[in-house]
Amino acid sequence: MKKITWFDLNFPWLGGVMALALLGLLFGSDLLLGVPGTPRWHDRTWLAWLAMFAYLLHNVEEYGIDMFGRRRGFVTGMNAVFKLPPEPQSPIPARFFTAVNVPLFWIGAPVAALLSEHHPLVGFVIYSVIFINALVHIVPLLLGAGYSSGTLTAILVFLPLSGWVGYTCFGAGGLTYKAMALLIGFGVVLHVILMGSVQLFVRKKIGARALIAIQFFNTFLLFVLAWSAEKWAKGILG
Numbered sequence: 001m002k003k004i005t006w007f008d009l010n011f012p013w014l015g016g017v018m019a020l021a022l023l024g025l026l027f028g029s030d031l032l033l034g035v036p037g038t039p040r041w042h043d044r045t046w047l048a049w050l051a052m053f054a055y056l057l058h059n060v061e062e063y064g065i066d067m068f069g070r071r072r073g074f075v076t077g078m079n080a081v082f083k084l085p086p087e088p089q090s091p092i093p094a095r096f097f098t099a100v101n102v103p104l105f106w107i108g109a110p111v112a113a114l115l116s117e118h119h120p121l122v123g124f125v126i127y128s129v130i131f132i133n134a135l136v137h138i139v140p141l142l143l144g145a146g147y148s149s150g151t152l153t154a155i156l157v158f159l160p161l162s163g164w165v166g167y168t169c170f171g172a173g174g175l176t177y178k179a180m181a182l183l184i185g186f187g188v189v190l191h192v193i194l195m196g197s198v199q200l201f202v203r204k205k206i207g208a209r210a211l212i213a214i215q216f217f218n219t220f221l222l223f224v225l226a227w228s229a230e231k232w233a234k235g236i237l238g
Contacts, residue, residue, distance in 0.1 A: 073149030
């Protein structure tokens with residue numbers, strides 16, 4: 001039987017506390033504005049911090065408790081997709097789910113927000129994950145698969161935020177639609193690597209350590225792609 005540590009079980013709740021603190025700063029102060037005096041909902045840096053809040057909230061629904069009161073419902077759902085037994089009998093290590101989320105949203109998201117003023121594509125990189133993840137939850141629902149843990153925040157938070165950022169920050173006076181397409185592509189790449197690595201693990205092509213290491217690499221790759229696109233893609237920012 002695999003070991004599930006205290007942190008693996010509680011990282012969504014710790015993230016939820018961070019989300020509440022972020023919410024207070026986002027709406028109760030101007031500390032997270034990139035350009036003082038800019039309306040919050042039009043400030044790139046503020047929106048980048050809002051992306052972090054949104055995903056930490058989403059983690060609570062996926063790994064904390066979902067709308068039906070299920071604990072770690074996303075883990076149960078993923079095991080079902082791969083026809084594996086539920087935790088703790090599932091061979092997928094609990095640390096995998098921690099590795100997917102903590103490096104990207106506890107470390108990567110703040111870095112993105114801090115760089116957003118001068119590196120807008122990097123600043124919006126978490127939205128690439130948010131938009132694709134919203135589709136991952138919502139499309140199966142529309143196709144009749146039913147609710148999966150995370151669908152509620154995907155509908156009520158991810159989709160509206162993605163639409164708002166696309167509307168206010170891209171197009172005339174903002175980043176180009178080519179930049180938007182690249183961001184969407186980055187989100188697809190991240191999800192393909194994530195799910196592909198699980199498939200390789202289930203087929204016993206890679207071990208647990210490699211599976212977990214790939215998730216750290218995935219976070220790093222996402223930022224490298226965004227940074228490289230800013231540096232090398234001519235005219236991508238507008």
